Amino acid sequence: MVIDIQHIRKVYHVGEVDVTALDDVSLSVERGDFVAIMGASGSGKSTLLNILGCLDRPSSGSYRLDDIEVSGMSPDQLANVRSRKLGFIFQNFNLLSRTSALENVELPLLYGKPTGHAARHRKALAMLERVELASRVHHFPGQLSGGQQQRVAIARALVNEPAVILADEPTGNLDSRSSSEIMKLFQEVNAQGLTIIMVTHETDVAGFARRTLQMRDGRFI
Amino acid sequence: MNIGPTIKVAFRALRRNRVRSALTSLGIIIGTAAVIAVLSVGQGAAVMIQSQIGSMGSNLLLIFPGSMNNGGVRSGSGGQQSLTVADGETIARECPNIVALSPLIRTGNQVVYGNNNWSTSIQGVTPAFSRVRNWNASSGDYFTEADVRTGARVCLVGATIVTQLFLDENPVGQSIRIRNIPFRVIGVLEPKGTAAWGQDQDDTIVMPWTTVRRVLQHSPFSNVNNLMVSVASADDIATATRTISAILRQSHRLQEGSDDDFTITDMAEIAKTITSVSSLMTLLLSVIASISLLVGGIGIMNIMLVSVTERTREIGIRMAVGARQHDIMLQFLVEALALSLLGGLIGAGLGALAANVVSRVNHWPVLVSVQSIGLALFFSSVIGVFFGFYPAWRAARLNPIDCLRHE
Numbered sequence: 001m002v003i004d005i006q007h008i009r010k011v012y013h014v015g016e017v018d019v020t021a022l023d024d025v026s027l028s029v030e031r032g033d034f035v036a037i038m039g040a041s042g043s044g045k046s047t048l049l050n051i052l053g054c055l056d057r058p059s060s061g062s063y064r065l066d067d068i069e070v071s072g073m074s075p076d077q078l079a080n081v082r083s084r085k086l087g088f089i090f091q092n093f094n095l096l097s098r099t100s101a102l103e104n105v106e107l108p109l110l111y112g113k114p115t116g117h118a119a120r121h122r123k124a125l126a127m128l129e130r131v132e133l134a135s136r137v138h139h140f141p142g143q144l145s146g147g148q149q150q151r152v153a154i155a156r157a158l159v160n161e162p163a164v165i166l167a168d169e170p171t172g173n174l175d176s177r178s179s180s181e182i183m184k185l186f187q188e189v190n191a192q193g194l195t196i197i198m199v200t201h202e203t204d205v206a207g208f209a210r211r212t213l214q215m216r217d218g219r220f221i
Numbered sequence: 222m223n224i225g226p227t228i229k230v231a232f233r234a235l236r237r238n239r240v241r242s243a244l245t246s247l248g249i250i251i252g253t254a255a256v257i258a259v260l261s262v263g264q265g266a267a268v269m270i271q272s273q274i275g276s277m278g279s280n281l282l283l284i285f286p287g288s289m290n291n292g293g294v295r296s297g298s299g300g301q302q303s304l305t306v307a308d309g310e311t312i313a314r315e316c317p318n319i320v321a322l323s324p325l326i327r328t329g330n331q332v333v334y335g336n337n338n339w340s341t342s343i344q345g346v347t348p349a350f351s352r353v354r355n356w357n358a359s360s361g362d363y364f365t366e367a368d369v370r371t372g373a374r375v376c377l378v379g380a381t382i383v384t385q386l387f388l389d390e391n392p393v394g395q396s397i398r399i400r401n402i403p404f405r406v407i408g409v410l411e412p413k414g415t416a417a418w419g420q421d422q423d424d425t426i427v428m429p430w431t432t433v434r435r436v437l438q439h440s441p442f443s444n445v446n447n448l449m450v451s452v453a454s455a456d457d458i459a460t461a462t463r464t465i466s467a468i469l470r471q472s473h474r475l476q477e478g479s480d481d482d483f484t485i486t487d488m489a490e491i492a493k494t495i496t497s498v499s500s501l502m503t504l505l506l507s508v509i510a511s512i513s514l515l516v517g518g519i520g521i522m523n524i525m526l527v528s529v530t531e532r533t534r535e536i537g538i539r540m541a542v543g544a545r546q547h548d549i550m551l552q553f554l555v556e557a558l559a560l561s562l563l564g565g566l567i568g569a570g571l572g573a574l575a576a577n578v579v580s581r582v583n584h585w586p587v588l589v590s591v592q593s594i595g596l597a598l599f600f601s602s603v604i605g606v607f608f609g610f611y612p613a614w615r616a617a618r619l620n621p622i623d624c625l626r627h628e
Contacts, residue, residue: 082543
């Protein structure tokens, strides 16, 4: 079991009112799975993904990632978990602008295990080749199409050899052709054994996953 | 995170906002330049004072006769005629720490050579004068003790006399007339330049004190204007002062409890006072200059806070891919340090330049020391780290999810 969450609750305090975003959610994901989480906006799917990604912490409940309890970890410990075990893909790509594709892919390596400049370079180039962007390594994000930017983001997510890839609406800003390209890339890396958890509201995108979960009002249905 | 890429990212961020970075550094540039200029000019002034005091003679004590109380009317210091050449001989004999001692009898007169004449000061001394004032003959020689015993009509002339009276011809062996009495010039004194108080030290004639008294003043007395004493080392000055005081009180037969009829002035003490006044001024000006450094630091803090806000999303991305709090902190600290250190370097250059301009214009010695530049650079980096700390800390404590949502 690469991901095992039990009875997770997340409560936001908005002024005087408490808003429950996640209400007693439990989920187990086996290594090599490809899960799509669907639901309307406000259903709590993005909150769940942020908690799974150690970007946010649950109000209560247990979260074991690779058999390590992470729910009580300090910010720096969580940063280490993100660096070693997780890769992120966002709807709006979240690449550093005015920074070349290559340097964007090198970024996680700067914060990971200490590596030399040459080794970082080699790894990042190999990743960009894998997502078929070898000819675009010195382009800035603004000079790339949406699909190409998302592929740079995927290379960045893969470069540290994570256990799990977390994707938040990865095709939300893409046309349908780019979308299916990206999803095929997802299937490829999943076929090689990588676990993927993806949030989407598009049924045809969810169709690329091995299994689909539905959320409503902070619960799985 | 490795420091190499961190520095690279910091400089890229600064280059991206060239004008803003330059304006932010300007505060530090002005502050550092001001500190360097003030310190350099101040240290130059201290060196100038030291060298002028040094030209008076090293470890010099001056003994003046005391004031006189004549029926309630008190004369100033030196009014009494109580101090004599014999006192000097006693001191030289009995005080162990003394290297050289010379009496000084001062007068002034019109001096004539050929068709020229010049009014100058005449100092009656002994050959020990050269040792006491650290003042040798540049050509010719000093007179001897024998000349002092006989009251020989010989003299040495200062550099200004050579120019004014001899029109730069060699005076040694020539004869000058004072009050119609001929004197043979046996030497020329080394030029000493202008004293700290503005007097031209080279505008003088030196001869045996006996000659001044007997030949020029027709006086049988041997009272002096002052006694000049050179002490072996600066550490001996206090001891020597006490010993001399005891010797003089005894030989003048002063009662227990009565006032001294002489005053001992320590030139080193005067030098110390002048130096401390000048270093106090330097300190004061440095403090004022440092305030602008401080203001520059606040400017850096301000811009770094803006920078953190502008780059909140970037911080979020870096955190998402694994940056720890201290990675983010280091990133912004390095940026603040780069701003302040760059400003410090440019400021040090400008300060040194300004100090040199001051020295050229005012003919005032200026000392740009490595220490003052090191100090200024040290302080500008301390300011960078100090004022960069809060913005960097704020950035590091941000929540990654909030950063990623930031528009």
